[in-house]
Structure formats: structure tokens, C-alpha cells
Amino acid sequence: MTIADPATNVPPIRDEEELARARTAHIHRVAKWTLPSLVMVLTILAWHLYVTIAEVPHYILPGPVLVAQKMVEDWALLWPAMIVTSRLTLLALAMAVVGGVALAVAFTQSKWAEMSFFPYAVILQVTPVIAVAPLLQVYVESAFVAALLCAWIVAFFPILSNTTIGLKSADHNLSDLFTIYGATRWQRLRYLAAPSALPFFLGGLKIAGGLALIGAVVAEFVIGRAGTGLGLASTLLEASYRFNFGRLYAALILISLMGVLIFAVMSLISHLSLRKWHESAIKRE
Amino acid sequence: MAPTPPPVGSRPRLLDMTHVEKVFGGDVVALRDMNLAVNEGDFISLLGPSGCGKSTALRLISDLIHPTSGSIRWVGGQHGSDDLGVVFQEPTLMPWATVAQNVWLPFRLKGKTYASVKDEILEALKLVGLEKFQNAYPRELSGGMKMRVSIARAMVTKPRLILMDEPFAALDEITRFKLNNDLLELKAKIGCTVIFVTHSVFESVFLSDRIVVMAARPGRVIRELTVDAPYPRHEDFRTSAEYAAFCRETSDALHIAIGEAA
Numbered sequence: 001m002t003i004a005d006p007a008t009n010v011p012p013i014r015d016e017e018e019l020a021r022a023r024t025a026h027i028h029r030v031a032k033w034t035l036p037s038l039v040m041v042l043t044i045l046a047w048h049l050y051v052t053i054a055e056v057p058h059y060i061l062p063g064p065v066l067v068a069q070k071m072v073e074d075w076a077l078l079w080p081a082m083i084v085t086s087r088l089t090l091l092a093l094a095m096a097v098v099g100g101v102a103l104a105v106a107f108t109q110s111k112w113a114e115m116s117f118f119p120y121a122v123i124l125q126v127t128p129v130i131a132v133a134p135l136l137q138v139y140v141e142s143a144f145v146a147a148l149l150c151a152w153i154v155a156f157f158p159i160l161s162n163t164t165i166g167l168k169s170a171d172h173n174l175s176d177l178f179t180i181y182g183a184t185r186w187q188r189l190r191y192l193a194a195p196s197a198l199p200f201f202l203g204g205l206k207i208a209g210g211l212a213l214i215g216a217v218v219a220e221f222v223i224g225r226a227g228t229g230l231g232l233a234s235t236l237l238e239a240s241y242r243f244n245f246g247r248l249y250a251a252l253i254l255i256s257l258m259g260v261l262i263f264a265v266m267s268l269i270s271h272l273s274l275r276k277w278h279e280s281a282i283k284r285e
Numbered sequence: 286m287a288p289t290p291p292p293v294g295s296r297p298r299l300l301d302m303t304h305v306e307k308v309f310g311g312d313v314v315a316l317r318d319m320n321l322a323v324n325e326g327d328f329i330s331l332l333g334p335s336g337c338g339k340s341t342a343l344r345l346i347s348d349l350i351h352p353t354s355g356s357i358r359w360v361g362g363q364h365g366s367d368d369l370g371v372v373f374q375e376p377t378l379m380p381w382a383t384v385a386q387n388v389w390l391p392f393r394l395k396g397k398t399y400a401s402v403k404d405e406i407l408e409a410l411k412l413v414g415l416e417k418f419q420n421a422y423p424r425e426l427s428g429g430m431k432m433r434v435s436i437a438r439a440m441v442t443k444p445r446l447i448l449m450d451e452p453f454a455a456l457d458e459i460t461r462f463k464l465n466n467d468l469l470e471l472k473a474k475i476g477c478t479v480i481f482v483t484h485s486v487f488e489s490v491f492l493s494d495r496i497v498v499m500a501a502r503p504g505r506v507i508r509e510l511t512v513d514a515p516y517p518r519h520e521d522f523r524t525s526a527e528y529a530a531f532c533r534e535t536s537d538a539l540h541i542a543i544g545e546a547a
């Protein structure tokens with residue numbers, strides 16, 4: 001069994017390499033969470049030290065302790081505000097998905113529709129929403145609808161443009177195959193264009209999630225509590241008028257958390273829908 | 286195994302291309318005056334340098350494009366889309382669908398549920414040796430396996446004619462030889478007609494009983510050769526003196542084709 005001999009000699013070396021690689025991988029996994037956490041702890045500590053040592057007045061920069069205190073004290077006010085802002089954001093995002101996908105399908109089914117309406121979709125996108133919001137308030141009777149439109153305008157374009165590209169990105173040979181087998185328009189859309197568009201749509205959704213939140217915040221700033229009730233952004237604005245900087249920071253942190261949460265959820269949806277087949281979602285050894 | 290097909294001359298006619306010409310954009314003559322009589326059971330190779338109109342000929346036959354002049358006629362009237370299977374140079378599988386779902390496609394587009402054609406799908410996968418991989422996704426398969434799925438999809442409807450456009454050109458030689466052998470076996474089993482595009486002399490001689498040698502600029506047929514070595518052909522045919530002689534003859538014809546074009 002001379003052939004087997006080298007094989008029994010080699011493994012220890014390979015094992016060592018393997019172990020080293022496993023160790024590095026483990027360190028990476030741990031560092032992925034510990035390093036950012038450490039940075040956050042250090043930042044908060046530095047913030048606290050700066051505020052205490054330099055004796056910064058709380059109406060200029062509240063310390064982390066005060067902000068945490070406010071978060072707990074004002075929770076009864078902040079939590080409902082967060083619900084209001086979430087509702088506005090998610091509703092706008094849902095409308096952006098429905099509108100963006102429907103329009104993208106219309107664009108790919110009819111060249112005339114695309115030629116006629118695409119420029120207006122672009123105009124809607126490039127005009128800063130903060131400039132449009134006051135107008136919306138004037139012309140749209142319900143302030144809630146105005147706020148919703150405001151957030152929708154910002155969120156819908158990435159969905160529209162990504163989905164449109166995605167629907168057109170189907171493999172040409174596959175498309176020929178569908179022709180040869182006499183596929184109907186609907187079959188082509190359902191079995192070829194839609195699955196080809198899915199990764200593009202999900203990319204758009206990730207961007208749109210963040211933009212919907214930005215749109216909601218802008219809407220709350222401009223249109224105010226009249227339409228939406230007291231959301232996080234209006235709370236933040238009011239707190240700034242009253243120099244209640246502890247509450248302002250608490251609201252700001254909650255808005256950031258919402259953004260992070262939306263991004264995480266969109267990433268998860270994307271991963272779950274693509275993990276079986278799309279290169280972007282596949283872990284490589 | 287199906288009985289050996291009758292000799293080339295006495296097979297019933299399947300399809301006629303007469304004086305077919307295809308001009309792209311007013312001045313690119315992709316194909317000039319192509320005449321081809323396809324008989325049931327033929328294994329025809331279109332052999333020629335790139336740009337000689339081989340793919341154009343297949344696209345014309347599959348009705349994806351229409352001739353500028355001339356006609357392509359299926360004997361016995363209009364053919365249904367069940368009569369045609371196509372394999373491209375790339376496997377052209379849907380990455381989001383499993384192997385079995387990919388093979389289901391021709392039936393699915395006819396409105397047939399998976400359950401109603403499950404047996405046919407599994408049979409096709411068994412024929413290409415992939416029944417164990419029915420639930421795998423294309424990305425999990427090797428290049429050769431993907432091509433097998435593509436072939437299973439093309440033959441699952443038991444079409445009368447299968448068109449193959451350089452299906453094995455991107456594969457390594459070992460895999461290509463294996464697939465060549467398997468393709469002949471498959472063809473004998475389902476008894477269909479094949480038009481096979483290649484630029485390999487060796488591949489065309491091994492596979493076909495008729496070789497159509499083509500030249501480029503403008504794309505046209507230069508010569509037609511008959512390879513009257515009997516099927517089934519196995520690995521030993523590849524090393525026979527007969528095979529070598531056919532290859533030499535075909536190669537000479539191809540050189541003339543290239544020489545004329547240059």
C-alpha cells in the first residue's frame with residue numbers, strides 16, 4: 001500500500017491549514033459584530049466624556065445619558081409617533097411597489113406607453129420632493145394623502161426603473177425558445193420576463209425602502225402634524241423649537257433605527273427570494 | 286432500440302427548403318439560394334466557417350425569421366410547435382427553475398400541468414441520465430450536464446425535428462465525445478430527425494449521415510456529402526480507417542469552401 005502512504009502522511013499538514021482557515025473564518029465572523037459594536041461603545045463614551053468635561057449645555061448637545069433618559073421618559077409619546085411614521089412609510093412603499101411594477105409592465109408591453117410617459121416619470125424623480133411638497137399641500141385636500149403622495153413620489157422611481165430594465169433583460173435565446181413554443185404574451189411575462197426581473201426589482205426595493213422613509217420625514221416636516229398626526233419627524237421638529245434636545249436626539253435615533261430595520265428587512269426578502277438561484281445570493285466556498 | 290432507418294435515398298420527405306435567400310438590413314446576404322431536402326430520420330450536419338449562415342438557416346427553419354425570398358415547406362402541411370425542438374450553443378436554461386421545471390417548459394407553454402406530464406419529463410431526464418438531478422438548479426450542474434438538460438427539454442415533446450446550433454462547441458473534448466455518443470443513442474431511441482450545426486469536421490462525420498458544407502460571404506451551400514457508414518456508431522468508429530477517410534474527404538470539401546470564400 002505504498003500509494004496510500006503519502007496520503008496518510010499528507011493529511012496532518014492539510015489539517016493544519018484547514019484549521020488555520022477555520023480559525024480565520026471564525027475570527028472574521030466574530031469581528032463582524034464585535035468591531036462595529038466596539039466603535040459604537042467608544043463613540044458613545046467619547047460623546048459622554050466630551051459633554052461632561054467641556055460642560056456642554058444640554059440645549060446644545062445633550063449627553064448620551066440624558067438622551068437615554070428622555071427615550072424612557074418620553075416613550076409614551078415616541079412610540080405612537082414611530083407607529084405614525086412607520087404607517088406612512090410602509091403605505092408609501094407599498095404604493096410605490098404596486099405603481100412602479102404596474103407602470104414597468106405597461107412600459108414593456110407597449111412602446112407607445114413608454115415613449116409617452118417615461119419622461120414624466122423622470123421629471124417626477126429629478127424634481128426635489130421638498131419643493132413639490134408645499135404644492136401638494138395646496139392642491140390635495142387631505143393632508144394625509146398629500147404626505148403619502150410626497151413619500152410615494154420619492155420611493156417609486158427606483159422600483160419603476162429597475163423593474164423596467166429587469167423585464168427587458170431576459171435571455172435572448174430563451175425568448176426565442178418561447179417564440180418557437182408559441183408562448184402567449186401573458187406566459188412570456190409570467191414565466192420569462194417576471195423571473196428575469198426579480199433580482200432587479202429587489203435591488204430597486206432596497207433603495208425604495210430607504211427613500212420611502214426619507215419621503216415620509218420630508219412630508220412630516222413640510223405638511224406637519226395636520227395630515228399625518230404626530231410622527232417622529234414632527235416630534236423632532238417640535239422638540240427643536242422647544243430646545244428639548246434630549247427628545248430631539250431620541251427621535252433622531254429612532255428614525256435611524258427605522259431606516260436600518262427597513263434595510264435589513266428588504267435585504268432579507270431579497271435573500272430569501274434569490275438564495276436558490278441568483279449569483280448575488282449564493283455563498284461561495 | 287428502434288430499427289435502423291432506411292437508407293438516405295428512400296426516406297419520406299419532412300421538409301423542403303427551396304431557393305431560400307436571407308438578406309439582413311438590405312445588404313448583408315446571410316444565405317444565398319439554399320436548397321435542402323430534409324427527410325424523416327436524417328441526421329444532417331451544416332458544416333462551415335463562422336458567418337456562413339448556419340445559424341440563419343436554423344432560425345429560418347424554426348420560423349423565428351422569414352426568408353427574403355424562396356420557401357420553406359413542411360411536407361404534410363403546417364407543423365405544430367410540438368414538432369420542433371431546439372438546442373442552442375448555450376444551455377439556455379431558466380436559472381430560477383429546477384431541472385424538471387426547465388424540461389416542463391414546452392408542455393407548460395401548451396397549458397399542461399406538471400402532474401399531467403410528469404412521466405414524460407422523468408423519462409426524458411432518464412434518457413439523458415439526469416433523473417437524479419430533477420430537483421437541482423442549473424447552477425449546481427456542470428456544463429455538460431446543463432447541455433443534457435437542454436437536450437432533454439428539446440426532445441420531451443417527441444418532436445419530429447430537432448435543431449441544434451453548435452450545442453457542444455463550448456464543452457471540453459472528453460465531454461463532447463461522450464455527448465456525441467449519447468446523442469446518437471438518443472436519436473435512435475426516439476427516432477427523430479436532427480439538423481446539427483458545427484464547425485468541427487470530426488464531429489460532423491461521426492454524427493451525421495449527410496453533411497452540408499457551407500461557405501461565407503455570401504453564406505451558401507458548397508457541397509453535400511453522404512456518410513454511408515451504418516449506425517449504431519460507437520467509439521470504435523472514431524478510430525476506424527473508414528472514419529478517417531470520411532474526415533479527409535469532408536475536410537477537403539471544407540478547405541475548398543474556405544478557399545472559395547477567401
Ligand SMILES: Nc1ncnc2c1ncn2[C@@H]1O[C@H](COP(=O)(O)OP(=O)(O)O)[C@@H](O)[C@H]1O
Pocket residue numbers: 309310313314315334335336337338339340341342504
Ligand atoms: N440579425 C442579423 N442582422 C444582421 N446581420 C446578421 C444577423 N444575423 C446574422 N447576420 C449576418 O449573417 C451572416 C451569417 O450569420 P450566421 O447565420 O450567424 O452565421 P454562422 O452561424 O454560420 O456563424 C453573418 O455575416 C452575420 O453577421
Ligand SMILES: [Mg+2]
Pocket residue numbers: 339340341450
Ligand atoms: Mg452561429
